[in-house]
Amino acid sequence: MSEAYGHLHASIRSVADDSAELRIRRIRTDRWVSYARAESALAAMEDLLNFPKRTRMPNLLLVGPTNNGKTMIVEKFRRAHPSTPASQTESGAAHVPVLRVQMPAGPDEPRFFGAVLDELGYPHMLTDRITKRQDGALRMMRETQVRVFVIDEVHNILSGSRLQQRRLLNLLRWLGNELQISLVAVGTAEALHAVQSDDQLANRFEPVGLPPWRAGSEYEQLLSTLEAVLPLRLPSDLAEPEIAHKILGMAEGILGEIVSIVVRAAVRAVSSGAETITTDLIDQTGFIAPSQRRRVAV
Numbered sequence: 001m002s003e004a005y006g007h008l009h010a011s012i013r014s015v016a017d018d019s020a021e022l023r024i025r026r027i028r029t030d031r032w033v034s035y036a037r038a039e040s041a042l043a044a045m046e047d048l049l050n051f052p053k054r055t056r057m058p059n060l061l062l063v064g065p066t067n068n069g070k071t072m073i074v075e076k077f078r079r080a081h082p083s084t085p086a087s088q089t090e091s092g093a094a095h096v097p098v099l100r101v102q103m104p105a106g107p108d109e110p111r112f113f114g115a116v117l118d119e120l121g122y123p124h125m126l127t128d129r130i131t132k133r134q135d136g137a138l139r140m141m142r143e144t145q146v147r148v149f150v151i152d153e154v155h156n157i158l159s160g161s162r163l164q165q166r167r168l169l170n171l172l173r174w175l176g177n178e179l180q181i182s183l184v185a186v187g188t189a190e191a192l193h194a195v196q197s198d199d200q201l202a203n204r205f206e207p208v209g210l211p212p213w214r215a216g217s218e219y220e221q222l223l224s225t226l227e228a229v230l231p232l233r234l235p236s237d238l239a240e241p242e243i244a245h246k247i248l249g250m251a252e253g254i255l256g257e258i259v260s261i262v263v264r265a266a267v268r269a270v271s272s273g274a275e276t277i278t279t280d281l282i283d284q285t286g287f288i289a290p291s292q293r294r295r296v297a298v
Ligand SMILES: Nc1ncnc2c1ncn2[C@@H]1O[C@H](COP(=O)(O)OP(=O)(O)O)[C@@H](O)[C@H]1O
Pocket: 030, 031, 032, 033, 034, 035, 038, 064, 065, 066, 067, 068, 069, 070, 071, 072, 073, 255, 256, 257, 259, 260
């Protein structure tokens, strides 16, 4: 090991001497890459967790396009506050400080509460009548001491009829009050519009935006952070304007695409022996921009 691998994060340097096979596997493994907006979203959720119980709890609405890192953030938050199994609590019920469910497509109350019970590990209650299911879900959320309730894919509410939409939006409002817990709704801009269409909800959900990425220092920082955790033996200087611009354009500003482009290029950089990512190498990966992909699909 002659090089210092100064372009790599200290914890990755020792990996840089591993075989190509091992490094490719590592490059392809999902990892958390920190960036400023994610950290502030995490801090905002952390605040919710520490908020004293009162009738009107603060709520957040994490808004951004698909594939832009929303679920990764709420999952990171949940992992930071794991459940305590029933066997280790005095009450004999598991403690679930952060509960996350997905709003079902074709959203209605039974499905929604079914998702809650499922997530809390009580699938046997799924066959119960609606009211029982709802009561059961609420009771379990109290018993497990849920403090922050994350509802991902909240835009799925919009796939229901007008009446269903209204009922579910009301339900969210009611749930927060009833349980005195904070809600984190996660979804696309359509979800934001749905929530804002209801005056009572609008002023209870503070929007936290994760808009598409644009050129600038935050984006450059993201690329540098990403570069530092991918075990290539040579620096790529991804934050340099030409390559940074190319990646951003191909990704159409979407984080999942940015990560995917860089990961594919990094795999190629290892397998080809180049050990550095260049614009040419990115072209060789045959990446198709998301909007083009959609066109191909139809
Ligand atoms: N913080 C992050 N670090 C590394 N990769 C990320 C991060 N956030 C998102 N990604 C990548 O983007 C993809 C999409 O993220 P996801 O959170 O599922 O988006 P969304 O929920 O907004 O649709 C992930 O599968 C992952 O590859």
